[in-house]
Amino acid sequence: MSPQRDGQSGPSVTGRVLGILSAFGPGAEALSLSGIARAAGLPLSTAHRLVGELAAWGALERGEDGRYRIGLRLWEVGALAPRSLGLRERAMPYLEDLYEATRQNVQLAVRDGHEVVYVERLAHPEAVRVFSRVGGRMPLHATGVGQVLLAFAHASVQEEVLAGPLSALTPRTVTDPHALRRTLAGVRREGVAVCDGMVDLLSLSVAAPIRGEDDRVVAAMSVVVPSAGSDPRTIVPAVRATARGISRALGSPSARRRPSGVVTAPPGAAGGPAHAGRGT
């Protein structure tokens, strides 16, 4: 409907092709030819030709109902994105352990511009329903992982977000720039973000930063639990330890040495991730 960044791609053929791909999105996984043409702002015959070529290559697939969907081949190419697969591959075992221990929702996300993109998500069917989805986007200021990524992003990014409008997903979302600035400072100080009822009123998320080779924050992870009856205190150590473990797996220098003291998470509440302690 709203021409966000669809046909705007310019009149070049490449732009049109990308416009066609943009027509697909969450909630629009399958489109008819004319649907694509409409969404991409292309004449039907043009769309027909381009879509035909894309389908022949495998970027799109045509279902029995005649509608087009994203094809396996395009998925394959997309899977090569280093910020998804490379990260995911290494982080998975740690996320696994945390998931297993908490039996809730575990998420992995990266930042793209002023939004957070969810790269991986382990969700227990009976866990609290969570809004995000793999490949989905959310505003930075309103989510746990988003606040972490924002807190450790370049100052210019922070200023831009603080300057822009801060949408409220729930009454509890931080929308005041000053409050957000304070929150971010807290996140930097604590190394975790705790967001209660910001995305939806029933869930609470605890997020921590993941660092890469050069020690910059490259991703964030979080655990989402029911808001009621959960004590963040029991979760924070586990999240912190897991994030640290992933950072080490990615080669972060600051995560090299064993966490001084005892941070391996209490075995009682949220069982110590098996890998967090062992290097090899």
Added chain:
Amino acid sequence: MSPQRDGQSGPSVTGRVLGILSAFGPGAEALSLSGIARAAGLPLSTAHRLVGELAAWGALERGEDGRYRIGLRLWEVGALAPRSLGLRERAMPYLEDLYEATRQNVQLAVRDGHEVVYVERLAHPEAVRVFSRVGGRMPLHATGVGQVLLAFAHASVQEEVLAGPLSALTPRTVTDPHALRRTLAGVRREGVAVCDGMVDLLSLSVAAPIRGEDDRVVAAMSVVVPSAGSDPRTIVPAVRATARGISRALGSPSARRRPSGVVTAPPGAAGGPAHAGRGT
């Protein structure tokens, strides 16, 4: 190097763009501009223009080293592929449980033409090294999931594969058409494929089919364990039960009713997947 399906895409602009995407692949996650031009068979200036447009949109990203990688935006679009995300999303919890129980490698794959494409993989860092990777391809006849997908594929597909050359990954790979035909019959009869040392000599895989709404086999899953010291007998029931659970989650009619008798997997060896038994 070898012009497999690169520049062949035809002289249309769309073909060139897709050729550029084809330049990336396993083992070629990052390419320089001239590398792309070479792989796609394009003049440098042409590649430069097209790549620039792709990068501006987010289909490609340029690293600090100047090389291009697949961009997050393309990954996002690819994640909409129903055969990856839709399937994955529903299968995950079951795979989780199986992974947790076995602490080995759990894989999920679909068929594309004469190859198997791995859609998901849970790998324990200390488990037996496995050759496949998410987004990777393998021949149908040589892998556990491949044999399952082949056994339940349309007869024409089977004939084509049986007619074509059957490459040998190890001395133990089935390369004789008659033997393969017999193997496939066995897979259909048993509902599982057991492949010992076919991909590499050290690992053994047990695979089972996953059925969709119309009861057709839409995917396959497998567990890969060390060849030495593993008894398939202890794994088969767990794999079967998990595959059945996923089938039910996908709406397969034949997986509706409780498995007659006791197939919920022995709790000892490979702990019963928590979801396999309970519906809601």
Added chain:
DNA sequence: GCGCTCCTTCCGGTGGCCGGAAGCTCGATT
């Protein structure tokens, strides 16, 4: 039957694409 939507094919005009060539930036080599 009639109208509707959606899909497919065709074809002539033209504007976007092509790609050679020249200039630039880096780093390696002598």
Added chain:
DNA sequence: AATCGAGCTTCCGGCCACCGGAAGGAGCGC
């Protein structure tokens, strides 16, 4: 330090591949 080479970027005129209106077919609901 000068030279070389590999890779990247920009420019621009000619040409051809792309565009998209129009016409025809298929399927469906009224």
